[in-house]
Amino acid sequence: MPSYNSSKTIEVSIDSVLAQSYSNWELLITDDSSSDNTVEIIESYKDPRIRLYRHDSNQGTGAARNNSIRIAKGEYIAFLDSDDLWLPEKLAKQISFMQTNGYKFTYSHYQKFDSKGERGIVYSPPSVTYDQLIYSNVIGCLTVIYDVKLLGKHYMPEIRKRQDMGLWLKLLKICGKAYALEEVLAKYKSDSGMTSNKLSMLAWQWKFYRDIAGLSRRRALYVFMIYCIYGVKKFVI
Numbered sequence: 001m002p003s004y005n006s007s008k009t010i011e012v013s014i015d016s017v018l019a020q021s022y023s024n025w026e027l028l029i030t031d032d033s034s035s036d037n038t039v040e041i042i043e044s045y046k047d048p049r050i051r052l053y054r055h056d057s058n059q060g061t062g063a064a065r066n067n068s069i070r071i072a073k074g075e076y077i078a079f080l081d082s083d084d085l086w087l088p089e090k091l092a093k094q095i096s097f098m099q100t101n102g103y104k105f106t107y108s109h110y111q112k113f114d115s116k117g118e119r120g121i122v123y124s125p126p127s128v129t130y131d132q133l134i135y136s137n138v139i140g141c142l143t144v145i146y147d148v149k150l151l152g153k154h155y156m157p158e159i160r161k162r163q164d165m166g167l168w169l170k171l172l173k174i175c176g177k178a179y180a181l182e183e184v185l186a187k188y189k190s191d192s193g194m195t196s197n198k199l200s201m202l203a204w205q206w207k208f209y210r211d212i213a214g215l216s217r218r219r220a221l222y223v224f225m226i227y228c229i230y231g232v233k234k235f236v237i
Contacts, residue, residue: 002064004032006082007041009189014045016085022092025049028068029082033058038082062156062163069156075149079164083189084142090185094145097181104150105171105178108143114191122188124180130172134213134223136230137165139178142186146171157212161204166212202228 003010017027027050031039042052053067061081069077076095080086090108098106112119124138133139141164146154154170156163172178205227209220 001027001029001068001080001082002032002061003029003034003038003042003082004058004061004064005034005036005038007034007036007038009083010038010041013080013082013085014042014050016087017050017080018045018047019088020086020091021088022095025091026051026072026074028053028071030055030064030067032060032064060158060160060163062158062160065163066155066158069153072148072153075147076145077148077153078145079141080186081142085187086142087185087187091145093183094181094185097179098145098147101179103179104147104175105168106145106181107139107178108181108183108185110140110143110186110188111184112188112190114189118187119190121184124182126182127177127179128172129177130169133165133168133172135226137162137168139164139168140186140188142188144168151175159204159208159212161201162208162212165208169213 001013014027017025029042029050030053031042033055039052039054042050053071055064055067065079076098078091094106094108097103107124109121109123111121122140124140124143125132128138144164151171151174154167157166159166168178206220206224209215209224210217215223
């Protein structure tokens with residue numbers, strides 16, 4: 001879990017991890033140099049499974065996530081931002097799904113919500129390959145679990161936006177396909193500062209295709225246009 005000035009939301013996020021029916025977890029929170037009382041809130045939790053690490057300067061969400069990945073000791077790595085939450089059966093159901101089927105990389109559906117209440121459900125496809133994901137990031141970061149024992153430990157590109165898509169594409173190059181547990185297992189806050197600037201996200205997406213995915217200008221333009229079409233569809237859910 002990365003955190004940055006998350007004092008208004010992080011308690012609910014942490015509490016959703018504490019509420020998991022699956023108890024063999026470690027919650028590694030890397031605070032990206034918050035200037036509010038986020039750190040004090042995290043430190044108020046006395047559960048030894050919750051561990052806090054701090055950046056001396058703001059380095060971005062990707063760097064914060066990567067710090068926690070480096071420290072992680074578990075067989076599985078899962079992601080949760082400090083304004084989102086997991087449903088209580090998320091870890092138990094998803095890990096069982098992976099073990100039963102031998103899946104290395106999985107995700108699920110998720111519910112959107114904002115300050116006014118619940119919004120639509122984002123239904124993810126049953127499976128996705130690299131060639132499919134390049135057009136649209138249909139995998140919600142808060143729903144992902146990947147198997148470190150089978151895939152190795154992998155990190156996000158340390159860019160300010162779209163780090164998660166970069167990691168998903170890297171994993172798909174290794175395992176070929178990711179699979180969905182087709183249930184709502186998490187809730188995504190859609191009106192936080194992290195996700196509200198749509199035009200900025202488009203600019204970052206173009207930069208991602210050129211600099212991270214390494215697409216030619218012509219190929220990047222084609223993929224970017226399709227990405228924008230998918231983005232409009234997701235926005236109206």
